[in-house]
Amino acid sequence: MIDFRYHLVSLIAVFLAVALGIVIGTTQLNGPVLTNLQSQVTALQEDKRLLEDETRQLQTQLDQVGDFEEAVGPALVAGTLIDRSVLLVVGSEEVPAEVVEGVTALIGSAGATVTGTVRLPEGYGDPAKESSVRSYLTGPGLPPGVTPAETDDTSELLADVLADVLMVPGADAEDPGVVPEPAATASVLAGLEELEVLSRDTSSVSPADFAVLLTAGTASGDDAGDRTAAVVQLATALDARGSGAVIAGDLASVEDGGLVGAVRADRPVSDGLSTIDNVRTPAGQISTVLALVAESTGVSGQYGIGESTQPVPAPVS
Known part of the structure; x- marks a missing residue:
């Protein structure tokens, strides 16, 4: 007859195996996952910088158009x-x-x-x-x-x-x-x-x-x-x-x-x-x-x- 101690030892062994699997899996995956995330962050930062540059360029163009319109406005309505x-x-x-x-x-x-x-x-x-x-x-x-x-x-x-x-x-x-x-x-x-x-x-x-x-x-x-x-x-x-x-x-x-x-x-x-x-x-x-x-x-x-x-x-x- 299997007593309680046998069940207890079995449960502990199962939990230890799960914990060991998580540790091993995390260790193996941590490097590639972290590298991938860092690459995505870098790409997003670059996209953000490009959008900011584009926004500044468009705003400059709008300001130039506005300055032109403001300059010619009096002549257009004169x-x-x-x-x-x-x-x-x-x-x-x-x-x-x-x-x-x-x-x-x-x-x-x-x-x-x-x-x-x-x-x-x-x-x-x-x-x-x-x-x-x-x-x-x-x-x-x-x-x-x-x-x-x-x-x-x-x-x-x-x-x-x-x-x-x-x-x-x-x-x-x-x-x-x-x-x-x-x-x-x-x-x-x-x-x-x-x-x-x-x-x-x-x-x-x-x-x-x-x-x-x-x-x-x-x-x-x-x-x-x-x-x-x-x-x-x-x-x-x-x-x-x-x-x-x-x-x-x-x-x-x-x-x-x-x-x-x-x-x-x-x-x-x-x-x-x-x-x-x-x-x-x-x-x-x-x-x-x-x-x-x-x-x-x-x-x-x-x-x-x-x-x-x-x-x-x-x-x-």
């Missing part, structure tokens, strides 16, 4: 908007200051005047502000001559009043060329500034023939859709009242929740509004000005580098 005026609306805190400055400079090179810069904070289109905004726009605080539209949509009402005081009526308007009273414009902007619906980046803001709405990124939060829709309504109203409007943003603004994307996804709106999706680049800023020129002839389009975009039409000499 004289295309002689004696016209443009209002700038900054619709996002993510719009870089250099973009505002670049577009402003090119508008000047085109022969036009920037009549002022208005900024839209997150409070623009916020449903929580609807009651106070509607009370102001339908109350006795509006200056004489400013008649709000008859609508239950507060965002539409706000867009209509702003278009009324910020745009010089275009050729298709009921009173083409009639400039709104400066006092009325200042009064409405001051009232809305008190409600934190907008702010003024410039000391004065005057009515203009065209509007450029600068944007970046996407809206966030529970009311993001409502706020984006309100800004679209504003751009549409500015375009309809004046001689044209352009929404200029970055590639991120084409995505869901972005202003450019919202316009391009709405065919009736995009048929009347021009959009730019690369305004952070000199080429995009040039396109923004040329899009205004196209708007003055009744042509709207979707321009930039995103999907389904097209070249900006060359100005007709």
Whole structure:
């Protein structure tokens, strides 16, 4: 009869054999495996260095292209908007200051005047502000001559009043060329500034023939859709009242929740509004000005580098 000690010795022998096999196998394989891993790491490091070099080269090329575009931009737009005026609306805190400055400079090179810069904070289109905004726009605080539209949509009402005081009526308007009273414009902007619906980046803001709405990124939060829709309504109203409007943003603004994307996804709106999706680049800023020129002839389009975009039409000499 086999006793317990026999089983114990057998189990110990088995474990010793397994352990010895692992040690021998590891010893035999350790050298080749380690060498192979080191070779892979070396190859990956080399690939990384090559990609970094390629990235630097491509960035250098892009910088050179950007420098060239920046240099020729004033010449490309020169004289295309002689004696016209443009209002700038900054619709996002993510719009870089250099973009505002670049577009402003090119508008000047085109022969036009920037009549002022208005900024839209997150409070623009916020449903929580609807009651106070509607009370102001339908109350006795509006200056004489400013008649709000008859609508239950507060965002539409706000867009209509702003278009009324910020745009010089275009050729298709009921009173083409009639400039709104400066006092009325200042009064409405001051009232809305008190409600934190907008702010003024410039000391004065005057009515203009065209509007450029600068944007970046996407809206966030529970009311993001409502706020984006309100800004679209504003751009549409500015375009309809004046001689044209352009929404200029970055590639991120084409995505869901972005202003450019919202316009391009709405065919009736995009048929009347021009959009730019690369305004952070000199080429995009040039396109923004040329899009205004196209708007003055009744042509709207979707321009930039995103999907389904097209070249900006060359100005007709």
